[in-house]
Amino acid sequence: MTQTFAIDIGGPASIPLTGADSTFPINRIFCVGRNYAAHAREMGANPDREPPFFFSKPADAVLTGSTCTMPYPPMTHDMHHEVELVIGLKKGGRDIAPDDALSHIYGVALGLDFTRRDMQAEAKKTGRPWDMSKGFDASAIIGEMLPVMGQDVPQTGTIALSVNDVLAQKGDLSDMIWSIPEVIAELSRYLTLRPGDLIFTGTPEGVGPVVKGDVLKASLEGVPDLTVLIA
Numbered sequence: 001m002t003q004t005f006a007i008d009i010g011g012p013a014s015i016p017l018t019g020a021d022s023t024f025p026i027n028r029i030f031c032v033g034r035n036y037a038a039h040a041r042e043m044g045a046n047p048d049r050e051p052p053f054f055f056s057k058p059a060d061a062v063l064t065g066s067t068c069t070m071p072y073p074p075m076t077h078d079m080h081h082e083v084e085l086v087i088g089l090k091k092g093g094r095d096i097a098p099d100d101a102l103s104h105i106y107g108v109a110l111g112l113d114f115t116r117r118d119m120q121a122e123a124k125k126t127g128r129p130w131d132m133s134k135g136f137d138a139s140a141i142i143g144e145m146l147p148v149m150g151q152d153v154p155q156t157g158t159i160a161l162s163v164n165d166v167l168a169q170k171g172d173l174s175d176m177i178w179s180i181p182e183v184i185a186e187l188s189r190y191l192t193l194r195p196g197d198l199i200f201t202g203t204p205e206g207v208g209p210v211v212k213g214d215v216l217k218a219s220l221e222g223v224p225d226l227t228v229l230i231a
């Protein structure tokens with residue numbers, strides 16, 4: 001018997017793929033905090049190699065595509081950009097070994113982890129959760145996804161973000177405190193990863209506020225560019 005639902009809530013959100021007619025369905029969205037030492041320092045945190053920490057965003061808090069128009073969200077006057085490499089998993093698992101982690105990846109994309117920095121600062125101060133400062137509508141912007149196999153997953157290269165053609169963020173993927181295989185392995189100790197899960201792998205230094213009318217351009221060699229207009 002076919003399952004029928006009482007109400008229609010739509011299908012999963014998905015990401016356009018380079019060179020394919022199909023799209024990548026989004027299961028869950030996980031994010032790594034402070035994975036570049038220079039960004040940890042600019043946030044006033046310890047840049048030493050402490051175990052990574054994770055937070056998540058709702059799977060439908062996304063805008064996807066090479067060019068996105070993001071409405072400036074309510075309840076903040078200090079929304080910050082964080083440019084990040086996003087990885088999409090084709091295979092899940094628990095306690096994944098770092099040596100085996102790259103084989104779980106379907107593809108990579110550029111992403112922006114938008115943050116209500118004023119609300120997050122208040123949450124840090126009062127010991128409250130980050131959900132509303134990190135997981136609001138359109139807070140996870142994801143460009144076109146490039147399918148990649150194993151060792152072809154980029155682990156070096158300059159990731160950058162310009163705001164109105166002025167360079168704002170710049171770092172090298174090799175500067176990650178926890179590498180991509182280590183991030184997958186560590187996250188899989190907390191929970192069972194599943195196909196369609198996405199991981200935002202952390203942002204380099206230079207995060208800052210955006211205002212209506214700003215045009216953000218994210219780049220990483222070999223990965224499709226991402227342009228975001230704040231409206």
Ligand code: MN
Pocket residue numbers: 031032033082084113200202203
């Ligand atoms: Mn982030």
